Amino acid sequence: MEKNKYGKELDVAVKVVQMACSLCKTVQKGLISGSFNQVKSKNDDSPVTVADWSVQATVSWMLCEYFGSESVSIIAEEDVQALSEPDSEGLLGMVVTTVNEALAKAPIYGLNGPGKALMAPQVLEAISRCNSSGGPVGKHWVLDPVDGTLGFVRGDQYAIALALIDDGKVVIGILGCPNYPLEKESLNYHDNGLHKFSSSSTSEVGCVIYTSKGSGEAWMQPLIHGNEGLQGPNCAKLIKVSAIDDPALATFCESVEGANTNHSFTAGLANGVGLRNKPLRVHSMVKYAAIARGDAEIYMKFARGGYKEKIWDHAAGVLIVQEAGGVVTDAGGRPLNFSRGMYLEGLDRGIVACSGVKLHEKIIGAVYASWDSSNL
Numbered sequence: 001m002e003k004n005k006y007g008k009e010l011d012v013a014v015k016v017v018q019m020a021c022s023l024c025k026t027v028q029k030g031l032i033s034g035s036f037n038q039v040k041s042k043n044d045d046s047p048v049t050v051a052d053w054s055v056q057a058t059v060s061w062m063l064c065e066y067f068g069s070e071s072v073s074i075i076a077e078e079d080v081q082a083l084s085e086p087d088s089e090g091l092l093g094m095v096v097t098t099v100n101e102a103l104a105k106a107p108i109y110g111l112n113g114p115g116k117a118l119m120a121p122q123v124l125e126a127i128s129r130c131n132s133s134g135g136p137v138g139k140h141w142v143l144d145p146v147d148g149t150l151g152f153v154r155g156d157q158y159a160i161a162l163a164l165i166d167d168g169k170v171v172i173g174i175l176g177c178p179n180y181p182l183e184k185e186s187l188n189y190h191d192n193g194l195h196k197f198s199s200s201s202t203s204e205v206g207c208v209i210y211t212s213k214g215s216g217e218a219w220m221q222p223l224i225h226g227n228e229g230l231q232g233p234n235c236a237k238l239i240k241v242s243a244i245d246d247p248a249l250a251t252f253c254e255s256v257e258g259a260n261t262n263h264s265f266t267a268g269l270a271n272g273v274g275l276r277n278k279p280l281r282v283h284s285m286v287k288y289a290a291i292a293r294g295d296a297e298i299y300m301k302f303a304r305g306g307y308k309e310k311i312w313d314h315a316a317g318v319l320i321v322q323e324a325g326g327v328v329t330d331a332g333g334r335p336l337n338f339s340r341g342m343y344l345e346g347l348d349r350g351i352v353a354c355s356g357v358k359l360h361e362k363i364i365g366a367v368y369a370s371w372d373s374s375n376l
C-alpha cells in the first residue's frame with residue numbers, strides 16, 4: 001500500500017484525538033470532584049456523560065471542517081435522544097460549553113477551529129450527523145467517543161477510538177488513552193489480586209497510539225499539554241508487540257465487567273493453554289493498546305448470549321495491534337469483517353488478539369476444545 005495514501009486523514013485525526021483526550025481529562029476531573037455530576041443512563045443501562053457527546057460533536061465538527069460536511073460519513077456510538085429530553089437543558093448547556101472550550105484550543109494542536117462559538121443546534125447537528133450506516137463501499141469514519149464509559153466515570157481507564165474504513169477495510173486507527181501510563185513499570189497488582197493499571201502511579205500518563213494499514217508500524221505519542229506542541233519529549237515513539245510466546249510467561253487482558261465477557265470461560269482457556277499470570281482487567285480498548293505496546297500478550301472477549309459486537313469498539317484497536325506485529329481474529333481464526341455496517345456481522349463466538357501466531361494458535365485451539373461444554 002502507498003505509504004501516504006491516508007496521510008492527511010491520519011494527521012488530522014491524530015490531532016483531533018489529542019484534542020478529545022484533553023477534553024475528556026477536564027470532564028473526568030470535574031466528574032470526580034463533583035462539578036460535572038451529570039451521568040445519564042442509556043436504554044441498555046450503560047452510562048453516558050458530557051464527555052461522550054462533547055467528544056462526538058468535536059470530532060464530527062473537525063472531520064466535516066477538514067474533509068467536507070457533504071462527503072464525510074461517520075458512524076459513532078452516541079445519538080441526541082437523551083440530550084434532547086425536556087429535563088436535559090442543563091446537560092446540553094454543559095455539552096455546548098465543553099465543545100466550544102475544546103474547539104477554541106484547536107490552534108494548540110495545529111488545527112483551525114470555528115470563527116465563533118457554536119450554538120446548541122449546531123452542536124446537536126454535529127452529534128446527530130454521525131449516523132451513517134457504513135458498509136462495504138466508500139470511506140467511513142468510525143468513532144467511539146468514550147470507550148469504556150464505566151472506567152471513565154470511575155476515574156479509571158478509557159479510550160477515544162477513531163478509525164477510517166475504506167471499501168470495507170480499516171485503513172487508519174487511532175486510540176487516545178488519557179490515563180494509560182507511558183511506562184510499563186506502572187503496571188502493578190492491586191489489593192483485589194487482579195493485575196491492573198495503577199491509578200496512583202507517579203509515572204506520566206496519557207498517550208495517543210496510531211497506525212495506518214500496511215505501514216507495519218504503530219506509533220505512540222504522549223498527550224500534548226498547554227502550548228508545547230509536538231516538539232522534544234512529545235515526539236512519537238515506535239511501539240511493538242511483546243516477543244513472549246511461552247504461555248507460562250504471557251499475560252492476558254480482558255474486560256473488567258463479567259457482563260461484557262465470560263470470565264470463567266477465559267479462565268478455563270487460560271488454564272488450558274498454560275497461562276500462569278493473573279488476568280489484566282482493564283476497561284476499554286486500552287486492552288488493544290496494551291497488546292500493541294507489549295504490556296500483555298493476549299486479549300480475549302467472549303460476549304454472552306446474542307450480544308452483537310459494534311465496529312467502533314474494535315476497528316482502531318485491531319489495526320493498531322496488527323500493524324504493531326500482532327494477530328487479531330474471531331474465535332474461529334477468521335479476520336473481523338468491518339464492511340457490513342455498525343456490527344461485526346458473522347463474528348464467530350468471540351475475539352482473540354495476540355502478540356504472535358504461536359499464542360494465537362494455542363488460544364484458538366483451546367476454544368475449539370472447550371466450546372461445546374462452555375454453555376456460551
Ligand SMILES: Nc1ncnc2c1ncn2[C@@H]1O[C@H](COP(=O)(O)OS(=O)(=O)O)[C@@H](OP(=O)(O)O)[C@H]1O
Binds near residue numbers: 146284
Ligand atoms: N452485554 C455486553 N456484552 C459485551 N459487550 C458489551 C455489552 N454491553 C456493552 N458492551 C460493550 O463493551 C464495551 C466495554 O467493553 P470493556 O471491555 O471496556 O468492558 S469493561 O468496562 O472492562 O467491563 C462497551 O463500550 P462503551 O459503551 O464504549 O463503554 C460496549 O460497547
Ligand SMILES: [Mg+2]
Binds near residue numbers: 144146147312313
Ligand atoms: Mg465502546
